[in-house]
Amino acid sequence: xxxxxxxxxxxxxxxxxxxxxxxxxxxxxxxxxxxxxxxxxxxxxxxxxxxxxxxxxxxxxxxxxxxxxxxxxxxxxxxxxxxxxxxxxxxxxxxxxxxxxxxxxxxxxxxxxxxxxxxxxxxxxxxxxxxxxxxxxxxxxxxxxxxxxxxxxxxxxxxxxxxxxxxxxxxxxxxxxxxxxxxxxxxxxxxxxxxxxxxxxxxxxxxxxxxxxxxxxxxxxxxxxxxxx
Amino acid sequence: xxxxxxxxxxxxxxxxxxxxxxxxxxxxxxxxxxxxxxxxxxxxxxxxxxxxxxxxxxxxxxxxxxxxxxxxxxxxxxxxxxxxxxxxxxxxxxxxxxxxxxxxxxxxxxxxxxxxxxxxxxxxxxxxxxxxxxxxxxxxxxxxxxxxxxxxxxxxxxxxxxxxxxxxxxxxxxxxxxxxxxxxxxxxxxxxxxxxxxxxxxxxxxxxxxxxxxxxxxxxxxxxxxxxxxxxxxxxxxxxxxxxxxxxxxxxxxxxxxxxxxxxxxxxxxxxxxxxxxxxxxxxxxxxxxxxxxxxxxxxxxxxxxxxxxxxxxxx
Numbered sequence: 092x093x094x095x096x097x098x099x100x101x102x103x104x105x106x107x108x109x110x111x112x113x114x115x116x117x118x119x120x121x122x123x124x125x126x127x128x129x130x131x132x133x134x135x136x137x138x139x140x141x142x143x144x145x146x147x148x149x150x151x152x153x154x155x156x157x158x159x160x161x162x163x164x165x166x167x168x169x170x171x172x173x174x175x176x177x178x179x180x181x182x183x184x185x186x187x188x189x190x191x192x193x194x195x196x197x198x199x200x201x202x203x204x205x206x207x208x209x210x211x212x213x214x215x216x217x218x219x220x221x222x223x224x225x226x227x228x229x230x231x232x233x234x235x236x237x238x239x240x241x242x243x244x245x246x247x248x249x250x251x252x253x254x255x256x257x258x259x260x261x262x263x264x265x266x267x268x269x270x271x272x273x274x275x276x277x278x279x280x281x282x283x284x285x286x287x288x289x290x291x292x293x294x295x296x297x298x299x300x301x302x303x304x305x306x307x308x309x310x311x312x313x314x315x316x317x318x319x320x
Numbered sequence: 321x322x323x324x325x326x327x328x329x330x331x332x333x334x335x336x337x338x339x340x341x342x343x344x345x346x347x348x349x350x351x352x353x354x355x356x357x358x359x360x361x362x363x364x365x366x367x368x369x370x371x372x373x374x375x376x377x378x379x380x381x382x383x384x385x386x387x388x389x390x391x392x393x394x395x396x397x398x399x400x401x402x403x404x405x406x407x408x409x410x411x412x413x414x415x416x417x418x419x420x421x422x423x424x425x426x427x428x429x430x431x432x433x434x435x436x437x438x439x440x441x442x443x444x445x446x447x448x449x450x451x452x453x454x455x456x457x458x459x460x461x462x463x464x465x466x467x468x469x470x471x472x473x474x475x476x477x478x479x480x481x482x483x484x485x486x487x488x489x490x491x492x493x494x495x496x497x498x499x500x501x502x503x504x505x506x507x508x509x510x511x512x513x514x515x516x517x518x519x520x521x522x523x524x525x526x527x528x529x530x531x532x533x534x535x536x537x538x539x540x541x542x543x544x545x546x547x548x549x550x551x552x553x554x555x556x557x558x559x560x561x562x563x564x565x566x567x568x569x570x571x572x573x574x575x576x577x578x579x580x581x582x583x584x585x586x587x588x589x590x591x592x593x594x595x596x597x598x599x600x601x602x603x604x605x606x607x608x609x610x611x612x613x614x615x616x617x618x619x620x621x622x623x624x625x626x627x628x629x630x631x632x633x634x635x636x
Contacts, residue, residue, distance in 0.1 A: 233447070233454055233489065233515030259403050284404050285447070285455035285486065285514040288579040288617070289340055304512045304539040304582050 094190055095183035097223050098204050098213035104129045107136055107171035114170050115144045125201040127211050128174050135203050135211045137174035147173050180205045183212050187223055190215050229263030234283040238302035239294065243276045251278055254297045260284045268309050277302060279309070322607065324633045325428060325437035326361070327421045328352060329369035332442045335414035337406040338398065342580065342617035343456040348440055351613075354623020360630050365434055369421035371413065372464070376423060379467040380460055380494055385451045389415070389458055400453040407458075415443055415458045422465050422612060429565075429608055430473045436601070436609040436633050438570075440626070444614040446488030446569045447515060455486065455515060462569050462612050463494045466501050469565055476500055479563025479605070481554065481597055482507070484571020484614040485581040487518025487534065491569065497526040502533070502561045504554050506546065506593075508574070508581045509536040533557050537574075539582030543589035546574075550596055558600050565608045566601045570594075572616025572625045580617055590625050594632045609633065 104127050105114050114126055118141050128137040147168060149161040181190055181202045190202060194217065201216035225231065241247040248265070255262070263281040282290060291301060333345035355361050377386055392400045393412040399405050418441035425437040445462055447455030462480060469475040480495070482488040482505040495501040503524075510516045524532035535549035576584035585593075601609040611633065616622050 230516060233517070235514040235516075236512065261403070283402060285580075286342060286404055287514065288342060291579070307512075 092187045092223070093183065094181055094185050094187065094204055094215050095213065097187060097219045098183070098215040099219060100213045102127055102203075102211060102214050104211065105139065105170050106130070107169065107174070109170045110166065111139075111144050111147060111168045111170060111173060112165060114139055115141070118144075125203075125214065125216065126170075127203040127214060128170055129211050133211055134209045135178075135180065135205050137171070137176050138178040138203060139170050139174040143173045143175070178203060181215065182206065187220060191220055194220075227264060228266070229281050229283075232263050232283055233285075234263045234281050235285065235287045236279055236281050236307075237287070237290065237294075238304065238307045239278045239280070240275055240300045240302055241278055243274050247276070248278065250297075251280065251294075251299070254294055254299065255280060255282065255290060258290050258293050260286070260290055266309065277308065279307070321363070322435040322633065322635045323433070324364055324630065325367045325425050325434040326355075326364035326630070327367040327369060327425050327437060327439040327441060329417060329421060331369065331417055332414060332440070334408075334410040335442050336408040336410070337456070338408075341406050341456075343442070343444065343615070345442065346619060347617065347622060348442055350619045351440060351622050351626040354627050355630060357623070358627040358631075360627060360634070363634055363636075364438075364630070365428075367421060367425045367428060367434075367437060367439075369417045370424060371416040372420035372423055376464055376468055377416070377419060377459060379471065380450065380463045381448075382451045389453065400458065402454065404455060405453040405458065406456075411443065411458065418442065418445075419459050419461055419464050422461055422610070423468050425610060426465055426468055426473070429610060430469075430475075435607050437611065438626075438630050438633055439610065439612045441613055444571075445612070446482055446484060446491050446571075446614050447486070448490045449493060450490075454490065456615075457490065460490045460494060462488075462567050463491050465567055465610060465612070466495070469567075470500065475564050477502070477561060477564050479558055479561060479566045479600075480504065480569065481566060482569035482571070482614070483574065483593055484569055484616075485574035485578070485583050486514050486571070486615065488569055488614075489515050489517040492518065492522065492532055492534075495528065496524050496532055497528040499527045499531055501528075502531045502557065502563060504533045504535075504557060505569075506535040506537065506549060506554070508583050509538050512539050513581055531561075537583055540584060542574075542576065542584035543586050543592070546585060546589055546593055550593065555596070555600070558604060562604045564605055565610065566597065566605050568594075568597060568609065568611040569614045570611045570616075570629065571614035572618075572622055575616070575618060575621050575625065577621045578616065578618040580615065587621065587624060587628065591628050591632065594629050598632050598635070 268277040448457035
């Protein structure tokens with residue numbers, strides 16, 4: 092799952108000399124928030140975001156005379172004056188997991204993808220990652236999710252897969268929630284069937300504990316910690 | 321008392337789904353016994369089942385799909401597509417009879433020979449897509465009836481109300497860009513239930529934008545939430561849309577005794593839902609209401625639920 096398989100290749104870019112008002116309307120027209128800034132050789136020199144531009148905008152409580160002066164100042168401003176010069180980048184051969192973990196770490200919504208020479212190859216954004224995860228979750232195939240709680244020890248997944256396979260139902264995906272309670276894991280098989288009561292009965296007969304759907308919990312962060320923040 | 325039709329044919333039980341399949345022929349025998357025990361059978365006007373002409377099935381399904389269904393039965397395969405959709409050699413003929421019977425019911429309704437009708441058919445239909453069998457469904461009975469009303473009877477505005485506990489993905493997709501068919505569904509929230517569609521932000525597309533409406537119910541909820549969401553969502557939407565005929569995808573699997581979902585609608589809750597639909601039909605559609613059986617798998621409660629449903633149609 093390399094980034095170059097999921098990234099957007101047709102990147103909308105600007106040059107350092109582009110005016111910030113032009114950059115702003117370019118983003119608005121295309122519904123995007125990140126513009127890689129490249130030089131004439133296609134080398135990435137920075138990134139400008141809609142947030143950078145909004146920060147450069149004057150406050151709304153100016154007098155008419157001040158507004159006119161501000162407008163002239165904005166018209167003269169260029170992307171190079173406000174861009175992030177050393178943006179965090181990724182390479183085409185890094186993976187989607189790299190991008191996901193890096194996004195969580197640096198709190199950025201998109202990364203320019205550059206090759207070894209620093210040349211821009213594409214951009215990978217939260218949207219691209221979401222598309223990939225909607226796919227692996229199997230959300231676009233008709234099916235039903237189940238929640239099963241098991242001991243956190245080897246062989247549990249096999250027991251679940253065996254039991255479900257005995258009912259002749261196929262899997263769309265299987266999710267595992269790491270933090271459930273001490274020594275437990277929650278397993279969420281997404282099953283491509285409407286005949287879910289048959290599967291549930293079979294699992295109960297095999298001694299599995301099914302979770303109340305109102306208690307399903309996919310997030311890794313323990314609730315206690317989330318409450319503190 | 322209304323002149324209420326009943327579509328039922330013993331041949332609807334010839335679609336066999338094999339052992340351990342909830343969508344079983346016994347559903348129909350149980351509900352007919354229930355109607356007989358409640359003394360309702362004699363009050364209903366029988367509607368004959370005849371095989372539908374392919375011309376009408378093709379208003380909804382692709383010829384290739386129809387052909388593949390017929391072939392699967394001829395070849396005695398035991399499922400069409402996913403293993404959910406168990407079939408037997410008689411399944412195709414049974415599905416044609418169900419559609420044909422519903423179209424006969426529509427004719428009698430539009431000719432003024434009946435006021436409303438309950439169609440006790442198998443196989444069910446609302447999951448069936450244009451080109452795909454899904455969730456025990458092969459031909460989308462309700463969608464074909466809506467197209468038939470539009471084309472054969474030149475009805476302009478058709479309202480579909482689907483209270484099966486599962487979202488009617490097929491019906492929604494078939495009409496999502498049609499401004500003249502309003503599809504309303506109330507079902508268990510799709511994160512917890514088959515098929516995973518019918519989220520509240522799905523509202524139609526193109527010219528049909530705003531003509532699809534989904535109300536989702538969380539696991540464990542029942543009567544109160546159904547009352548709240550039907551009153552909040554469906555009633556004002558139909559007041560504005562003013563359907564000339566209402567078709568109901570009547571599924572009975574939201575009942576607390578039915579283990580196909582986590583929803584806990586009570587017997588009285590079902591009567592409230594259908595009573596509200598009946599009033600809407602009177603208010604907007606001259607009482608014209610075609611109710612078509614979808615799911616509902618608890619053989620214990622199905623007879624009572626259907627008897628109550630039919631009593632509401634009879635306006636006893």
